[in-house]
Amino acid sequence: MITLDVNGTRKEVEADPDTPLLWVLREELSLTGTKFGCGIAQCGACTVLIGGQAARACVIPLSNVKGREVTTIEGLAPSPETLHPLQDAWIEHQTPQCGYCQSGQLMAAAALLRRNPNPTDADINSAMEGNICRCGMYDRIRAAIKTAAAQMSTIEPDTPDTEDNADG
Amino acid sequence: MGKWTRRTFIGVGALAGGGILVGVAIRPGNLNKHVDDHVAGEGETLVHVYVKIDKDNVITVIVPHSEMGQGAQTALTQMLAEELDADWRKIRFEEAPALKEYAMYTVGRGELLKNIDFPKFIVPSIDAAMMRLADTLDAQITGGSLSIRVTGEYGMRVAGAATRDMLKQAAAQTWDVPFDEIETERSMLIHEPSARVEPYSAVAELAATMNPSYVPTLKDPKDFKIIGQPIQRFDIPAKVDGTARFALDVRLPDMVYATIQRSPIVRGRLASIDDTAARAVKGVLDVVKLPVTEHDALFGDFIADEAVAVIANGYWAAHRGLRALDIQWDGNDQVSSETIRARQYRELENTDERETDIDVGGATEVLATADKIVSADYHVPYLAHACMEPLNATADFRDGKCEVWVGCQNPLGFRRAIATSLGLHEDDVTLHNLLMGGGFGRKSTADWAMQAALLSQRIGRPVQLIWSREEDMRQDFYRPALPSRFKAALGNDGEPLAWQNTYVSKMEPVEAPVVPYAIKAKDIGYVPSEHYLPIGPWRSVDESQHGFFVESFIDECAHAAGVDPFVYRANLLQEHPRHLAVLERAAKEANWNQPMGPGRGRGIALKESFGTIVAEVAEVSLVHGEVVMDRFVVVADPGLAVNPDGFAAQMESGVIYGLTAAIYGEITVQDGAVVQSNFHDYEALRISASPVIETHIINSGHKTGGAGEPGTPPAAPALANAIFAATGQRIRELPLRKHISFSTGAQS
Numbered sequence: 001m002i003t004l005d006v007n008g009t010r011k012e013v014e015a016d017p018d019t020p021l022l023w024v025l026r027e028e029l030s031l032t033g034t035k036f037g038c039g040i041a042q043c044g045a046c047t048v049l050i051g052g053q054a055a056r057a058c059v060i061p062l063s064n065v066k067g068r069e070v071t072t073i074e075g076l077a078p079s080p081e082t083l084h085p086l087q088d089a090w091i092e093h094q095t096p097q098c099g100y101c102q103s104g105q106l107m108a109a110a111a112l113l114r115r116n117p118n119p120t121d122a123d124i125n126s127a128m129e130g131n132i133c134r135c136g137m138y139d140r141i142r143a144a145i146k147t148a149a150a151q152m153s154t155i156e157p158d159t160p161d162t163e164d165n166a167d168g
Numbered sequence: 169m170g171k172w173t174r175r176t177f178i179g180v181g182a183l184a185g186g187g188i189l190v191g192v193a194i195r196p197g198n199l200n201k202h203v204d205d206h207v208a209g210e211g212e213t214l215v216h217v218y219v220k221i222d223k224d225n226v227i228t229v230i231v232p233h234s235e236m237g238q239g240a241q242t243a244l245t246q247m248l249a250e251e252l253d254a255d256w257r258k259i260r261f262e263e264a265p266a267l268k269e270y271a272m273y274t275v276g277r278g279e280l281l282k283n284i285d286f287p288k289f290i291v292p293s294i295d296a297a298m299m300r301l302a303d304t305l306d307a308q309i310t311g312g313s314l315s316i317r318v319t320g321e322y323g324m325r326v327a328g329a330a331t332r333d334m335l336k337q338a339a340a341q342t343w344d345v346p347f348d349e350i351e352t353e354r355s356m357l358i359h360e361p362s363a364r365v366e367p368y369s370a371v372a373e374l375a376a377t378m379n380p381s382y383v384p385t386l387k388d389p390k391d392f393k394i395i396g397q398p399i400q401r402f403d404i405p406a407k408v409d410g411t412a413r414f415a416l417d418v419r420l421p422d423m424v425y426a427t428i429q430r431s432p433i434v435r436g437r438l439a440s441i442d443d444t445a446a447r448a449v450k451g452v453l454d455v456v457k458l459p460v461t462e463h464d465a466l467f468g469d470f471i472a473d474e475a476v477a478v479i480a481n482g483y484w485a486a487h488r489g490l491r492a493l494d495i496q497w498d499g500n501d502q503v504s505s506e507t508i509r510a511r512q513y514r515e516l517e518n519t520d521e522r523e524t525d526i527d528v529g530g531a532t533e534v535l536a537t538a539d540k541i542v543s544a545d546y547h548v549p550y551l552a553h554a555c556m557e558p559l560n561a562t563a564d565f566r567d568g569k570c571e572v573w574v575g576c577q578n579p580l581g582f583r584r585a586i587a588t589s590l591g592l593h594e595d596d597v598t599l600h601n602l603l604m605g606g607g608f609g610r611k612s613t614a615d616w617a618m619q620a621a622l623l624s625q626r627i628g629r630p631v632q633l634i635w636s637r638e639e640d641m642r643q644d645f646y647r648p649a650l651p652s653r654f655k656a657a658l659g660n661d662g663e664p665l666a667w668q669n670t671y672v673s674k675m676e677p678v679e680a681p682v683v684p685y686a687i688k689a690k691d692i693g694y695v696p697s698e699h700y701l702p703i704g705p706w707r708s709v710d711e712s713q714h715g716f717f718v719e720s721f722i723d724e725c726a727h728a729a730g731v732d733p734f735v736y737r738a739n740l741l742q743e744h745p746r747h748l749a750v751l752e753r754a755a756k757e758a759n760w761n762q763p764m765g766p767g768r769g770r771g772i773a774l775k776e777s778f779g780t781i782v783a784e785v786a787e788v789s790l791v792h793g794e795v796v797m798d799r800f801v802v803v804a805d806p807g808l809a810v811n812p813d814g815f816a817a818q819m820e821s822g823v824i825y826g827l828t829a830a831i832y833g834e835i836t837v838q839d840g841a842v843v844q845s846n847f848h849d850y851e852a853l854r855i856s857a858s859p860v861i862e863t864h865i866i867n868s869g870h871k872t873g874g875a876g877e878p879g880t881p882p883a884a885p886a887l888a889n890a891i892f893a894a895t896g897q898r899i900r901e902l903p904l905r906k907h908i909s910f911s912t913g914a915q916s
Contacts, residue, residue, distance in 0.1 A: 015482070016450065023484045027425070032417035033410020035605070036483075037556055038637045042847035045556060073410035087408040094400060094813055097237030097821055099407030100414060100556040100605025125856035125913055132847060134556045134606050135237050136824020137817070138855040 004065050006031070007075025017063035022046045024062050025072060033073035033103045037132070044131030047104035047111075048072050054111035056130075073103035076110060086110055089148040097135035105131050109145050118149055219248065219331045225355050225367040227254050232264040233310045233319060234577055235403055236607035237821075238876045239814035240315035242401040246810055247320045250394040251328030251387060255354035261402060266308065266579035266599040308580035311612055311705060313778035313874020316810055321872050329384035337378050338371035389808060389869065396867070398813035403603065415575040415602045418562040420630040424453060424479055426623055427486040427634055429495070430643050431473035432841040434700060436499030438474045445492040446478055451485025454478075455493070456626050458619060463585050470645070470702055472615050477623055483634050490636075501840040505649075508700050508837060509547075512651055512672045515695045522670060522693045525681060529689030534666035538657030542728045544721060546654070547901045548713045550701055550835035551647035552850060557605020558640040561620035564630035569596045570621050575604035577612040585614035586621045597621075608825070609705035613645050638845040645704025646835055648673050650697070652681075652717040654724075657689075662729025663740065665689060671717070673697040677777070680710035683718050684747050684776065685740035700837065707825055708877035711777040715881025716830070716888070716902065719773035723889045724898065733889065734760050734772050746805055746868060747774060747781055754783035754803040757864055767791075768798075771889025773882035779873030780806040784823065784882040786859070786890040794911040795891060795904075797827070797859035800883075805866040806873040815875050816863040822879020823861055828853040830884035831910050834903050856913030 003012050006029060015024050020039075025031040025048070034057055037045030041056040048057045049071035076084045086109050089095075096102045105128070112119055112127040119127065124142050133141065220228040229245045245261045248254075332352055339357040340347040343364055351358045355368045368375075389395075406412035431437065443455040458475040478489035515521070535541065561574040563586075570590055576582050579601045587594040604611055620633035635643070652671035656664045666689035669681060674694045681692050706712060726736035734755045741748040751774050755761075758770060767790040774783045785801040802819045809815035832851040836843045844850040884902060891908060892898050899907045 016484075019482070019484045023482055026416075027482050030419065031410070032413075032419075035414075035556070036416065036558065036634070038847050039487075040637075040846055040848065043556070043852075077409060083409070090408045091400070091404055094404060094817060096404055096407040097239070097817060098556060098604060098606045099237060099403065099412050102407050103410050106408065129854045129856040129913070132556070132852045132854060134554060134608075134825070134828075134852060136821045136828075136853070136858070138824065138853075138858040139820055139861050140817070141855060 002062055002066050004062075004067065005069045007071060013062065015062055018061045020058050021048070021060045021062055021065055021070070022057035025057060025070075031072050031074050035100055035103055037101065037104075041130075042132075043101070043104075044108060045101050045104045047107040047131060049107055049111055052111065052114055054108045054127075071107070073106060076106060084110065085148040085151040086113070086144070089144040089151065092147060093140045093144040095137055095140040095144050097137055101131060101133045101135075105133065105141055109141070109148070112145070113149055113152065117153060119145065219252065219327060221369050221372045223369050224258075225255075225369040226258045226260060227252070227355060227368070228260040228262055229324075230264050231261050232308060232323070233315045234263065234575070234579065234601055234604060234607070236310065236575075236577070236604035236611070238315075238818060239401050239403075239811060240310070240876075241403065242399060243316055243811045243814055244320050244324050245402070246394045246397070246399055247316070247324040248328035250392055251325045251384075252332050253352040253354065254328075254394075255356075256394055256399070258355060263601060264308075266583045266601060308578055309612060310577045310607070311609060313780070313877045317779050317872045317874055320810065325386055326384060329386050330381050331375075333381055333384050334375040334378040335368050335371060338375035339366065342371055342374060395810050396808065396812065399811055401814065413602055414557055414605050415562065415573055416557060416560045416605070416632075416634065418573040418602070418632065420562065420564060423562065423630040423632055424481060424627070425483045425486050425634065426456075426477045426479045426620075426631050427483060427490050427636055427639070428458075428475050428477040428619060429490055429493075429639060430475035431497050431499065432642055433497050433499030433501055434473070434503075434702070434840060435471070436473055436497040436840070438476070439496040439498040441476060441496075442494040445494065446489040449480075449485055449489040449492055451481045452478055452489040453480055454627060455489070456623060458622055461589055461618060461622075463589065463614060463618060470613070470615070472618070475619065477619070477633070479623070479627055479631065486634075487636065499840055503700055503840045504838050505549075505836040508649065509651075512649070512697060515672050515697050516651055516653055516670060518695055521695045523674075523696065525678065525692040525694065527691045527693070529666070531666040531668050531689035531691035534689045535655055535657045535668060538665060540658040540728070541655060542658060542721075542725050543653075543655040544724055544900055546652045546717045546720065548647075548650060548716060549833065549902060550649040550837075551706055551829055551833045552641050552644040552835050552844070553606070553608045553610035553706060554641065554847070554850060554852065555604070555606030555608060555610055558637050559610075559616040559635040560633060561617040562630065562632040563617075563620040563624035565590070565621060565624040565628070568592070569598070570624065571598045571600065572617055572621055573600045573602060574617045574620075575602045575607075575611065576614070576617065577604070577607050577609070578614075581612070582614040582617050586618055589618040590621055590625055608707045609709070610644060613704055615643075637847070641835075641845050641850055642842040644835075645702045647706035647712060647829075648675070648699055648703045650713065652713070654717070654721045656721070656725050658725060658729055662725075662731050662736075664725055667691070669718070669721075670694065671714075673699065675703070675705070675710050677710060680714040680777070681718060683722065684744050684774075685722065685737065686743055687740070701835070701842070707822070708777055708880040711775065711877065711881040712826070712829070712884075715773065715775045715777070716884040719775060719882065719885035720888050720898075720900065723771070723885070723892065727892075737772070737774060746870065747776065749868070750774065750781045750783045750803050750805050750866060753864060753866060754785050754801055757803060757862065758785035758787065758799075758801040760785065767894060769890045769892070769894030771886045771891070771893055773885035773889060775878070775881040777874075777878045777881050778876075779871060780804055780875065780878040781873075782819070782878045782882050784886040786883075786886040788887070788890040788894050790894050791911060794909045795894075796911045796913070797857065797887065800859045800861045800886070802861060802863045802879065803866065804863065804878065805868045805870070806875060806878075807870040808867050808872050809865045809875075810872070812865055815865060818875040819863045819879040820861045822877065823883045824853055824858060826880040826883025827858070827887060830887050830902055831904050834906075854912070857911060
C-alpha cells in the first residue's frame with residue numbers, strides 16, 4: 001500500500017511500487033485524462049505535476065511519488081465552476097485538434113507559468129519541446145500560453161499556491 | 169444516446185418525450201443515361217441524414233462522420249443548421265451509430281444520380297474503398313477529405329433544407345395559410361400577414377408526416393449566416409479538462425488488459441514460444457496466441473500475421489509479461505530497405521510493365537530531339553502514421569454477441585471486419601465509436617480491433633487491448649516508399665516542351681502525379697509493384713509523395729531555365745486562373761519579390777488535392793550550418809471554407825504533418841522487420857523547431873473542396889525548394905535530414 005496525494009486528495013493504492021504513475025492514475029484511480037503516448041518519456045502525453053514540476057508519469061515509478069503531491073489535468077482547474085486561465089485560453093484559441101496530447105500540453109504549460117509568469121517564445125519553446133502534438137497545433141499552443149499569461153497577470157497578484165509551498 | 173434500431177430509419181417518427189425525429193431520405197427520381205455502372209442495379213435510398221427536434225425546440229443533428237480533431241462534426245452541423253435556419257444557440261449534435269443507413273457510399277451515388285459533375289478523384293476512392301467490400305454499403309469512412317465536400321454538400325445541406333420545407337408545410341397546413349408566405353428564422357416559423365410566430369417544435373410532429381423533398385432549394389451562399397463563420401468546435405471544451413473520452417478511456421466492469429506482439433517479420437510465423445517467465449509476472453492472467461487472419465484493408469485484403477497477447481490485471485503487468493516472453497519468429501529475414509530499393513529501381517526500368525496515367529503530345533519524340541534536357545530521380549521512404557493515441561480497442565464478447573469500443577475512421581467497415589473474424593452476423597456486433605487520438609488514415613483498417621474482439625472471445629471476459637508504441641510503429645499500414653524519375657525538354661525560352669515521369673506503385677487519387685502546368689507533351693506513368701510492408705492511406709495518400717516529386721522537379725526546370733520559380737510557374741498557369749490566383753496570393757503574402765539576405769531562402773510549391781488548391785511558401789535560414797524554418801505562408805482556395813478557423817487549423821496541421829515527414833520521417837527495414845520503434849528514432853517535429861504558419865483563405869465560390877489533407881502535399885517541396893534557394897543544394901530524397909542538418913531549436 002502506497003499513499004500519495006492526487007489533486008489534493010489522499011489516495012492509497014495497491015499497485016506494485018515499480019508500476020509507472022501513469023498506469024496507477026489511469027487504471028487504479030480512474031483519472032483517464034492523463035494519456036499514454038510512448039512509454040519512454042519521449043512525447044509528453046502523460047505529463048503531470050509532481051510537487052509543481054512537470055514530470056512524465058509513464059516513467060515515474062509509483063514508489064517515487066510516495067507522499068508527494070501529484071496534480072493531473074483533472075486537478076488543473078481551481079474549482080469545478082472555474083477553468084484555469086490556460087484552459088480558457090486553449091478554448092479561445094481553439095487549440096486542440098484530436099486533443100489526445102492536450103492534457104500533457106496543458107500541464108507542461110502550467111508548470112512553465114508557475115516558474116515564469118511572462119514567458120517569451122524561446123521560453124515557451126524550451127519548456128514545451130518535450131510535448132509532441134501530431135496534429136501540429138504548436139502556433140496555437142504558443143499563442144494560448146501568452147494569452148493565459150497575460151490574463152493571469154491582470155486578474156490578481158499571485159495567489160499562494162499550496163503545492164509550490166509544499167514542495168518548498 | 170438512445171438505442172438505435174432498424175425501425176428508427178424508416179423515415180420519421182415520434183420520439184419518447186414529445187419530440188420528433190425527422191429522417192430525410194433522398195431517393196432517386198429516375199435513373200437516366202448519365203448514371204453509369206456505379207449505380208446500375210441499385211437505386212435505393214441515397215442519403216440518410218437525421219434531424220431531431222425536441223419539445224423545447226432544441227435541434228439535434230446526427231452526423232455520420234468520426235472526430236479525429238479535424239472539426240468536421242461541428243462544420244457538418246453548421247451546414248445542416250444553415251439550411252434549416254436553425255438557432256445555433258439551441259443546436260446539438262450526435263455522432264451517427266454504426267448502422268448501414270449511415271453508409272456514405274449512398275451519398276456518393278446520390279451525387280451521381282443528380283447528374284452533377286462528380287469529382288473524378290472520388291470515383292476511385294469509392295471503388296477502392298468500397299467496391300472491394302463484399303457489401304458495398306459497409307463503408308462509413310471519415311477520410312479522403314470527403315466529409316464537408318460530399319456528406320456536407322450533398323447530405324447535410326440537403327437534409328437541412330428538406331426539413332425546413334417540411335416544417336413550413338406543416339405550419340401552412342396548421343395555420344391554413346399559403347406555404348410561400350411562411351418564413352423561417354432562428355428555429356422559428358413566421359407568418360407576417362397574420363402575425364404568427366411559432367417555434368419549429370410546435371409543428372414538428374405534423375412535419376414528421378410530410379414527404380421530404382430530395383431536391384429542395386438550397387440557399388444562395390450570399391445568404392449564409394452560419395456557414396462561413398468561425399464557430400467554436402463542440403469537441404474542444406472536453407479536451408481541455410481531461411473529460412474527453414477516447415477509446416483508451418473505456419472502463420468496463422470485470423475488464424482486464426492486454427498487450428500484444430505480432431510477428432515483426434512480415435509474413436513471419438511463430439517458431440517457438442516459452443511463456444514460463446511471462447506467466448510468472450505478477451498480475452499476468454494468460455498468454456494467448458492469435459492465428460493468421462485475413463481482412464479487408466482500404467487498398468486490398470491484408471493478411472495479419474500470427475500474434476501473441478499477454479492478458480493481465482493492468483497494462484503494466486501485461487507489458488512486463490510480453491517482454492518476458494521468449495519468442496522466436498521464422499520468416500524471410502533477408503529483406504532490407506536496400507533490397508527493396510534495388511528492386512524498385514529495377515522495376516522503374518521495366519518499361520514492359522509500365523501503365524500510363526496520361527500520354528499526350530508525343531513526349532518521347534520531343535525528348536529525343538530536344539536540345540536542352542533536365543532529368544532527375546527522386547525517392548521517398550516508408551512512413552508510419554504515429555498517431556498520438558497508440559492503437560487500442562475494448563471488446564466484450566458474451567452470449568454469441570460482441571460489443572466493441574474503438575476510435576476509428578470507418579465504424580461500419582470495422583463492424584463487418586470484426587463480425588467476420590468472430591464468425592458472427594454483423595447485427596450481432598455493436599460498435600461504439602469514440603474520439604480518435606489522431607487518425608491520418610491508419611484508423612481505417614480494422615486489424616487491431618479484430619484482435620481485441622478475438623481476445624475477448626478466447627478468454628470470455630471484457631478486455632482492453634493496448635498496443636505499445638513500439639507495436640504501433642512496427643505494425644502500421646505504411647505510406648509506400650518509392651522512386652520517381654523525371655525528364656523534361658526545355659525550349660529556347662526555358663519553358664518545358666515535354667514532361668516525362670515514371671514512378672513505381674500507385675494508390676490514389678489517380679491524378680496525384682498530374683501537373684497543372686501548360687506543357688504540350690506529357691507522358692506520365694507507373695510500374696505496378698508489390699510492397700514488402702503493408703501499405704495504406706497516409707494523410708493525402710499519393711499526393712504526399714507526388715507533391716514533393718513534381719513541385720521539386722518543376723523548380724529544377726525553373727532553375728535550369730534561369731527563371732524565378734514563382735514566375736516560371738505563373739507563366740505556365742495562364743489557363744488555370746484559380747491556381748494562378750492562389751500562387752500569386754502566396755507570393756504576395758510572403759513578399760516574394762523582397763530579397764532575403766545571404767544564408768536565407770524562400771521556396772514555393774503549389775498542389776491541388778481533394779478539391780482544394782494550396783500554395784505554400786517556406787522561409788528558411790541557415791544558422792551554423794543548420795536549417796531553421798522561420799515561416800510558412802499558406803494560401804488555400806477550398807471554394808468555400810465552411811468554418812474558416814477550423815479550415816486554417818487543418819492547414820496548420822497539414823503543414824506540420826508534412827514537415828515532420830519531410831525532415832525526419834523514415835521507416836526502414838532490416839532483417840525482414842521494421843527498425844524504428846518509438847519517437848526517439850521516428851521523430852516528430854516539436855514546437856521548438858516549428859515555423860510560424862500564416863494561413864490565407866480564398867473563398868472563390870467554386871465547388872467546395874477538402875481540408876484535412878490538402879495542406880500536406882506542398883509542405884515538403886516548399887521546404888526543399890527553400891533549402892535550394894538558401895544553399896544551392898537540391899535534395900531529391902526524403903527525409904531531408906539525411907542530406908542537411910536541421911536545428912531542433914533547443915536552447916542548449
